[in-house]
Amino acid sequence: MTEQRDYRNTVFLPKTSFPMKAGLPQKEPGILARWQEQNIYETIREHRRGREKFILHDGPPYANGDMHIGHALNHILKDMVVRTQTLLGKDAPYVPGWDCHGLPIEWKVEEEYRKKKKNKDEVPPEEFRAECRAYAQNWVNVQREQLKRLGIGGDWDHPYLTMDFDAEATIVSELMKFAESGMLYRGAKPVMWSPVEKTALADAEVEYADIVSTQIDVGFEIVEAPECPELVGTTAVIWTTTPWTIPINQALAYGKPIDYLQITVAGKKYLVAEPLVDAFCKRLNEDGYDFEMYVKGPLLEGAKALHPMHHLGGFFAEPRPFLPGDFVTTDSGTGLVHMSPDHGEDDFDLCKAHGIGPKFVVEGDGKYRADWLWLGGQGSVINPKFNAPDGPICTALREAGGLLAASADYTHSYPHSWRSKAKVIYRCTPQWFVPMDKPLPHQGLTLRETAWDALADTRFVPAKGRNRISAMVNTRPDWVLSRQRAWGVPITLFVHRKSGEYLADPEVNARIVSAIRENGVDAWTDERAQEYLGNAYSAEDYERITDILDVWFDSGSTHAFVLESGKWPDLMRPADYSGPPADLYLEGSDQHRGWFQSSLLESCATRGHAPYKAVLTHGFTMDAKGFKMSKSLGNTVNPLKIMEQYGADIIRLWALSVDFTEDHRIGDEILKGTADQYRKLRNTMRYLLGALADYDEAEALPVAEMPELERYVLTLLGKLDKTLRQAVADFDFNTYVRELLDFCNEDLSAFFFDIRKDCLYCDSPADPKRRAYRTVLDTLFHALVRWAAPVTVFTAEEVWTTRYPEGSSVHLLEWPRVPSVIEPGENPDIDGNSGLERKWERLRAVRSTVMEQIEPMRREKTIGSGLQATVRIGSDLLPDGDFSDADLAELFITATVSRGQGSEVTVTPSTDHKCGRCWRHLPEVSEDGALCGRCDDAVGAMEEA
Incomplete structure (x- = not known):
């Protein structure tokens, strides 16, 4: 047997400096620094200028705290949209923005005051607002660097901030459009109110949680009953879980279709709905009752009853009328509902229809007015002890003989402020509203109807979003614009002291807007009132409104100062363009009642259409077990720590791999799986780089001269090209990533590369089969690195610069051209297969x-x-x-x-x-x-x- 020769140096093994180990946490910051040094964002803008535009308008995150996993997911999705549209050759700029006004920031500054034993009300408003502005700016700066670290490309040096003077002036200008068109009114209605934060809240600022309340049954003695005199002397029973509203009761509501029973329990006559009699007796700890008579609902018309505290006189001495209410049911309670128009929407509407108005008894801090006959100056009304069976309300009712039953054991869902987590109440106060059902000037349709039409013309991803926001618009009450706080854009209106009408003079409004553009919201002062009113009006005749705007009006107006002002020319549409300025709004599904809706209403009222062509919503990120993340549960996942351990590309790959249209999960095992998927993708790129070492285009073979296997793989590449294009069009990034990874793992690594490695290693460099293989590898490289670039932004750049160290960024490239393999005249089958x-x-x-x-x-x-x-x-x-x-x-x-x-x-x-x-x-x-x-x-x- 002859001595064996070592032929290893004759085998053409792949050669590359691209490491198997990624080291992303260490490597990514350097790539990011290079992009910043090269001003890569502006370079992309120059390359795409003049192309078809795609405008994604950034919904402003709140400038309050570090980036959390929801921020990361949201901005990665936005970045994926912008980068894929850019890859398709479009001009897709991205201007990030922040919401800077409002209660959360004001609340944080007040917390610091409280720690220092400092009273906010003793600080000049300008000084307080300056501290709020500084607080917001600090968190803008922090979040900006954190989002940049995720590889989010954008105009980070020129973001939009709702607290910029230009933005504040534009918000005021948009408000004036409502005022000048008559789409504002001042009225008193019950609104969600936080006694802790002392301000009205929007629906989007309220969350619901279960609480245990005191439930009470209270008796109102019937003193008049023209349709059924036998009821006089009977006690009409109401049931409530808000005892604090009894001191403001003004009427009782009954249901016309309901059958009531007059019963005797322990020698006393009561009136209760028939289906609820047994439950009522149980609350009285009575085993049974004696039936007296049926009372049909209509027989209560014209009846009146005494308030249990009528002995106090004054407000309480007036008998309470029975009013028919179609909202009264027999689901719970007694079938009779006590009415307090100050503290309930149904109460307010029913009482208003019968000439009964609110009394404005509960103050902003939740205490009763000091001059109120019963419990004046006491509260807070949301304090469980105040409402408890042994609290002051129940004690007084018990002493007056009006408390029939009380127990602190009723569990139910209740609204809370999502900031302070404190309970909120319905409170009737004078507020500024935008009417939903008043015809818009020059349109004939109401704001609600205009919004419906706009939603019908809007694309929703997923499609179910249309039904969700449409249902909300369909049922929402008039838009409450006013808040009683300091840090925000003021409602810059003057109201005539005698007539109560607000001034809608365009010249006055123009002076106000100009002043705010120059000095910001601090320009709205009493000292400058006459300056704004000019010579035509006297400041003594007008009240200067001191309320601020709902921050949802701020963010709802962002399309005006970001997309239309010209401050960001890349975002501008041509002068003759008249449609929605944004191609896409993209936020979490909670924004159906938040930013999507406020933007819709603001734009429909002022422009007659939505500000967006399409709306994409994502779900919420849960922990690995599917539970909502909470600091108290200790199950939050910090994206900053993930980047320290894995790198930003791993977070990006996770975010774009999940079905983000639904709630989805993240956790250690999930991230390990994502890291494994990343490793396989990286190995594919590494193999391509090694196998293409010293490749020269002169080596390339035409498709027609290639073996069948190469032409088959190019066919698969062509199908992937179509799939990914459709995924981009559908914003279906889960499919985009899955198909890309499956192609790399199953069609290439486990199949094509596996088969052809023998050819690569052992065939002569001049062999046509080896040349064909390397030609296809070159085609694969140019396609895959481009398709991966929007997903793993740092790794794709590393791959590209490894092969082309003197070349430009991978993010300047456009969608790859994939060669056609199907022969002329060949017809694919019904599935598109050749x-x-x-x-x-x-x-x-x-x-x-x-x-x-x-x-x-x-x-x-x-x-x-x-x-x-x-x-x-x-x-x-x-x-x-x-x-x-x-x-x-x-x-x-x-x-x-x-x-x-x-x-x-x-x-x-x-x-x-x-x-x-x-x-x-x-x-x-x-x-x-x-x-x-x-x-x-x-x-x-x-x-x-």
Whole structure:
């Protein structure tokens, strides 16, 4: 036996400096710094200027606290939209923004005051607002750097801030459009009110949580009943879980369709709805009752009853009328509802219809007015002890004989402020409203109807979002614009002291807007009132409104100062453009009642259409078990720590892999799985870089001259191209990432690369098959690095600059051009598959069968690898086509293949000798370590060269 030669230096192994280990936490900051140094965002703008625009308008996150996982998901999705549209060749700028006014910031500054024993009301308003402004700016700066670290591309040096003077002036200007068109009114209605924060709240600022309340049954003695005199002297029973509203009761509501019973319990007559009598008796701790008579609902018309505290006189002495209410049910309680128009929407509407108005008894801090006959100056009304069975309300009712039952055991859902977490109340106060059902000037349609039409013209992703926001618009009350706080854009109106009408003079309004553009919201002062009113009006005749605007009006106006002001020219549409200025708004699903809706209403009222063409919503990120994240539960996931451990590209890959349209999960095991997917993608890129070492375009072969396997892979690449294009159009990034990863893992690494590694390593560089393979690898590289760039922004840049160290950024490139493989005149089948695809799909199935039989032999060490296996395969398994046994051996990565009858597959160890270079066992190899014919030719050519 001759001495074996070592042929390792004759094998063309991949060569690359691209490391297997990513080291993203250390590497990404350097890439980010290089982008900043090169001003890559502006370079992209220059490359795309003049192209078709795609405008994603950033919904402003709140400038309050570090970035959390919801911020990360939201901005990664936005970045994916912008980058994929840019990849398609569009001009897709991104201007980030922040919401800077409002209660959360004011509340934080007040917390600092409280720690220092400092009274906010003793600080000049300008000084307080300056502290709020500084607080907001600090968090803008913090969040900006955190979001940049995620690889979010945008105009970070010129973000929009709602507290910028230009923005504040534009918000005021938008308010004036409402005022000048008559779409503002001042009225008293019950609104959600936080006694802790002392301000009205928007629906979007309220969350619900279960609480345990005191439930009480209270008796009102009927003193008049013209339709049923037998009821006089009977006690009408009401049930409530808000005892604090009894001191403001003004009426009782009954249901016309309801059958009531007059009953006697322990010698006293009561009136209760028939279905609720047993439950009432149980609360009285009575076993039964004596039936007296049925009382149909209409018989209560005109009836009146005494308030249980009528002995106090004054307000309480007036008998309370019975009013028919279609909202009265027999689901719970007694079928009779006590009415306090100050503290309930149904109460307010029903009482108003009968000439009964609110009394404004409860102050902003939740205490009763000092001059109120009963409990004046006491409270707070949301304090459980104040409402408890032994508290002052129940004690007084009990002493007056009006408290029939009381227990602190009623569990129910109740609204809370999502900032302070304190309970809120309905409170009737004078506020400024935008009417939903008043016809808009020059349109004929109401704001509600205009919004409906706009929603019908808007694309929603997912589609169910349309129904959700439409239902909210359909049922929402008039928009409450006013808040009673300091840090915000003022409602810059003057109201005539005698007539109560607000001034809607365009010249006055223009002076106000100009002053705020120059000095910000601090310009709205009493000292400057006459300056704004000019010579035509006297400041003594007008009240200057000191309320501020709902911050949802601020954010709802962002389309005006970001997309239309010209401050960001890249966001501007052509002068003759008249449609929605934004192609897309993208936020969490909670914004159906928040920013999506306020933007819709603001734009519909002032422009007659929505500010967006499409709305995309994402769900919320839950912990690994599917629970909502909470600091108190200790299950929050910090994106900053994830970046320290894994890198930003891992967070990005996770965010774009989940079905973000629904609630989704994150946790250690999930992130480990994402990191494993990333590793496989990185290895694909590493293989491509190594296999393409020293590749020259002169090596390329035309598609027509390539083997079938290469043309098949190019066909798959073409199908992937269409799939990814459709995924971008659908904003279906879950599909985008999954299809991209599956192609890399299943079609390339486990199939194409696996088969052709022998060709790459062992064929002569001039061999047409090897040239074809490397030509396809080059095509794959240019496609995959571009498609991966919007997902793993840092890794794609590392891959690109590894191959082209002197080249520009991968993020300047456009969507790849994929060569067509389908022959002219060939018609794909109904699934879009060509004959080539059908043939190779069948061959892949046979390959899987062969490999399944080889694997047990490898495990049992009968053979070391498939290269030591001889396969015999039934011809019935094989598709029609011109391919040799040697082609099949290469496909299966075995020593040899022969054909038999039927559909049987047999695998046996080869008895042939092993080639010393390619390691295949072949009949032509004379002894172990000798060369097969192919390798002998390749080595000879190398030695001759």
